[in-house]
Each structure stands twice: as C-alpha cells, then as structure tokens.
Amino acid sequence: MELVFVTILLALLEYSVMAGMVGRARGKYGIKAPATTGNPDFERVNRVHINTLENLIIFVPGVWIFGLYVSELWAAVLGVVFVIARIIYAIGYTQAAEKRGAGAGITGIVNLILIVGGLVGLGRALL
Amino acid sequence: MELVFVTILLALLEYSVMAGMVGRARGKYGIKAPATTGNPDFERVNRVHINTLENLIIFVPGVWIFGLYVSELWAAVLGVVFVIARIIYAIGYTQAAEKRGAGAGITGIVNLILIVGGLVGLGRALL
C-alpha cells in the first residue's frame, strides 16, 4: 500500500499549501479572522481550501479501501489524478468562479470511481 | 472488515449525493459561487452537506477502529444507523432548522459510542 499512502500524503501536502494561501489572502484582501467572507477574491481562495477538504473526506478512505480490495496500482494512479485535479481546480477557481468546473469534474469522477469501485471490490470479497 | 468498509463507502456515497443537492440548490435559489450564504433555504441544504462532513471526520476513523478492537459486526450495525441518521437529518433540516434535532441526535450518539467504545477496546488491548 506504500504507493497509495504516498498519494494520500501528497494530497495532504497540497491541501496544506492551500491553507497557507488562505492565510496570505487574508492579508492581501484585508479579511481578518474570524471572518471568512467580505471579498469575492478572498472567498474563492478560501473555497479552494474548503472544497478540497470536502473532497479529501471521500478521497482518503476511498483510495485506501480501493487499494486494499480492487487494485493498489490503480488506486495510486487515481491518487495522482486527484492531486493534479486539485491543482487545476485551484488555478481555475482562483481566477474566476466559472473556471472551477474542469477541476471539480475530474475530482468528482475520481471520487465516484473510488466509491463504486470499492463497493464492487468489497462485494466480490464478501461473496 | 469488509462489512465495516461497506458502511463507510455507503456514507461517502450519501455525502456525495448531498454535495450534488447543494449544487442544485445553488441554481434553484440563485446563490452563485463562491457565496455560501444569502438565502436560508439554500443555507439549510448547504449545512446538511457541511454538517455531514463535520460528522464523517469522526465516523470514518471511529467505525474503523471500533471494528478492529471492539466488534466488526457492531461497527457495521452502527455504520448503517449512521447512514440512516443522516437521511433523517437531511430530510428534516431541508424542511426547517427546528426539524434537524432527531437526525443530529442519533448521529451524535453513534459517534460517541464509536469513540468511547473504541477507547475501551483499545484500553483492554493495551492492558
């Protein structure tokens, strides 16, 4: 499972960088904690971070279970696609809300494959 | 642990459906990204999704550890109860904020059993 765990940690490292970007955007756009709204440019950077959290809660257990019951190699490949999809999402969404679609779409497909594939793998293991 | 993993993936699938409902509610109530506020009907649908995330961070590792150190079967049973509790929560909260109590309460009890039960199981394994 080493390759799968590497992609999980890379996704978490990427997510940490996004948290740092929210902190920098606080200074740049003058949004003081605890506020998380008040400027659309800040809010898009903040949403990149939070939306990645919303997807990591699926990705982390999903890729782990997929690696155990379907394919370790394919889990790692999907993990790499997830990490790249979040870069595409972050770059697009930081520019404009309309440009978040591609990254969001690839992320959603990866997570759906992990869930449905994992359920199929578990079903085969149980039968 | 197959049965436990099935309930984790079912909870993640349910959570994905909630994310889709937030997207649909964006269109229905005219709340454009990156905003997540501005209409209470939209905000309740959004809170269903986010509150489920807030509970999944406990449920996923909690049911996993409970399955390993207490009982795999009871972990799976609690997993099914969690999934049903989130349906009750989603239906109630989408209607009115006052109707979120039952689903929230069952979710909280399941998560507390998973944490406390897991700690007891780990304590016995360590002694």
Add this chain to the structure above:
Amino acid sequence: MELVFVTILLALLEYSVMAGMVGRARGKYGIKAPATTGNPDFERVNRVHINTLENLIIFVPGVWIFGLYVSELWAAVLGVVFVIARIIYAIGYTQAAEKRGAGAGITGIVNLILIVGGLVGLGRALL
C-alpha cells in the same frame, strides 16, 4: 498501533466537545441555525471547531501512516502534542482572534512533521 489509535480517538473526543461548545454559543449569542455568522464572539467559537476539522483531515491519516512507517511511539507522542495544541488554540481563539497563533503554529508543525516524516518513511520502504 494501539497508542496511535488512542490519540486519534482523544482528538476526535476533543473535537466533539468543540461541537458542543458551538451549540452552546448559538444559544448564548442568539445565532440561529442555519446561520454561522452575525456575531464575532460566536464566529470565533465556530472557527475553533471548523479549523480543528480542517486539521483533523491531515492529522488522522497522517499519524496513522507515520505510525506504520516511521515510529509508533513517536506518532503517539505527536498525537498527544496535537491534542494539547488544539486546547491551546481553543482557549486562545475563544478569547481573541490574535491569540490563536500559538495553538495554530504547533498544530501546523505537528501536521507537517507527520506528512514529511511519512513520505520519508514510505520512500525508505519503497527503495
């Protein structure tokens, strides 16, 4: 891995207490669901809970993988530091936004050690 799992469950128990404090703050400051804004005192209590969620998504898989591939004992030590850091963060941030730095800093260092240490441990296992 028992000691590592104990620290994960303690962190989740701590996080549950924070959720309860958000509920109490709703009553105290008159912020009715689904709203999560409107009073800075409430918002700081709410941000304590949400920021802990934002960090748990790194901590839980991070400490788990660190325990498997680097050191079970050091993973548990870092887990205890994480739990203490979140107490410092909660007490400080509840008082004033400026007092959240120490707890946030220690949390960030722990999570970075878990990610980078885990990647080094996995790299050694793969080579």
